[in-house]
Amino acid sequence: MLERHRAPLAAAVLGAALALLVNAFVVPWFHDDHAPEDGELVILSGRDDGYGHQRQALVDQWNALHPRNPARIEELAAVADAQRSEMVARAQGGGQGDADIYNLDVTWTAEFASQGYIRRLDDADPAGFLQHPLDTCRYDGKLWALPFNTDAGLLYYRDNYVGTAPTSWPQLVAQSQSVLTGFGALTADGTRPTAGYAGQLADYEGLTVNALEAIWAANGDVVDAGGRVVIDSPEAQEGLHRLAEGLNRSAPQVILPESAGFDEQAATQAFAEGKVLFMRNWPVAHRTLDPPPAVAPAPGATPGPAAPPADTRPALEFAVTRLPGPSALGGQNLAVSAHSRHPNAARQLIEFLTSERSQQILFERGGFAATREIVYRDAEVVALYRYAPTLLEAIRTARTRPVTPHYALFSETFRAIVRQALADGGQLPADAKPRLEAALKGYKR
Incomplete structure (x- = not known):
């Protein structure tokens, strides 16, 4: 487990912080x-x-x-x-x-x-x-x-099972298959991983982010630096194919099928319960998996998310590394x-x-x-x-998502295309490119 350290929470620190802010x-x-x-x-x-x-x-x-x-x-x-x-x-x-x-x-x-x-x-x-x-x-x-x-985004992984962190999606798949094949009984902490990886593939912005990252990890793109839609490139289609193939029922299972309905919180729970070896998530997940010492809320403020009591925290060994490709x-x-x-x-x-x-x-x-x-x-x-x-x-x-005044429409259109592709083995719908081109201009096609 990553070593826990206590934050300097004494009143003197707060006083010093306020003094610095006054001076600044x-x-x-x-x-x-x-x-x-x-x-x-x-x-x-x-x-x-x-x-x-x-x-x-x-x-x-x-x-x-x-x-x-x-x-x-x-x-x-x-x-x-x-x-x-x-x-x-x-x-x-x-x-x-x-x-x-x-x-x-x-x-x-x-x-x-x-x-x-x-x-x-x-x-x-x-x-x-x-x-x-x-x-x-x-x-x-x-x-x-x-x-x-x-x-x-970061890649969370069970380093006690996996060892060296993967640096590419093919490596992640190979490690998942190797480790899962070797599990014959429950592990020492009473869990047994059922899949290699969990992400956020529900129909919200998380799907946009995860799909973009999958495409980028395959050296593809959706909108290039010149603003042109290039989702029909072989590399972009390979990224979507990897997601679709990973979600397909297989033995061993690469992507936890429930990821198709996961948001960040659900993915974190699956990882904490030992269901997967790898998880893509934001840094906020680390605070849930390995909570820092309690921090008192600001006077008069509604308490924020609380760390679980020490005796209820899951005994989970994990480490964190970069994604096998750029993050959004x-x-x-x-x-x-x-x-x-x-x-x-x-x-x-x-x-x-x-x-x-x-x-x-x-x-x-x-x-x-x-x-x-x-x-x-x-x-x-x-x-x-x-x-x-x-x-x-x-x-x-990291890479920015496409910069456009019509981003909300772009993201909605892109997610619809991704869902169609995942349901068809990663194959893009024939009208994917013109639909995205229209969305970037602010209208639906």
Whole structure:
């Protein structure tokens, strides 16, 4: 099992963190002609699924430092599609609801920028941010947001059974077949793997991500750098064929058939129960499989996900490595609403929340993948999250999903095509390419 370390949670650490934040932000980021406007700032965001509600803790620190600009987080629906719909409705309503800052999924930046829902951040300082997360904040050559947290998929594996981690999909298949063939009875922990691999293949964004990663692992692509749809290439079709073949009932079973209905939580449960040798998942799964020490929630905040008591934690040996191919880049970006009555203050709050110290607090105490490289070099962070160097490398090699103002339609269309292909042995439907070309332009075919 990866060694567990205790996070520095003493009050002295919190005091030092607040002192650093005071020193960092006592001088306004803006010149006199960009002074922050007085008034409350409202952040529209999805649910804070980190430990101890550290986002709220940072907002509380901001409020202590900026009494003339108190901020509050307004949490929206838990489902990403519903979050986007509500944010779009607010933006189209001409500012109704008084939102000042949107916490956007990385795939939404192009849509919100092209539709005029957010303001440009021309004067923001991009220094220190990891390049790929920062790239998701740009659209049409301009900067529209700053990266709040990032994400990259990782490969979780039972190192006590597998040994060396696979670096390609064929290696993963071969190791799965070899290990599963050798199991004749229950293992020492009372479990017996029934398949090699679990992913997220239910009909939601997870399927888009998993299918893209399968195609990339086969050296294919769906939309190339020039914006052309290339899903009909032999390499792309090989990636889909691998998924379809793995899902087919076989002995030994490569992909757990239930993965066709799995989201991240269900895949994590299957891995924790010992049903599979490998799992593709985000770093958040690590916090479930190997919980860090408990973190007290911010004062007045609703408690976040709790670590299970020590005596109920599964005795699971596992390790983490990069996927056998590039990960799809995840994360969220902070942008100023075009209708905000406090745009300068909102930009200052965004700078505060994405600062080096704030990013360290979010990662070290909340588990959110930081958007600044310096955080991954911190000894306390590495001690608490031993996979931090692996995650940093996964972020550096990750790829963005297609950048388009019509991403929601693209993803929906792509998933429909993938489901058809998986039901037909990986064979693409004949109209796959024109359907995706139409979706990128904003209409269904």
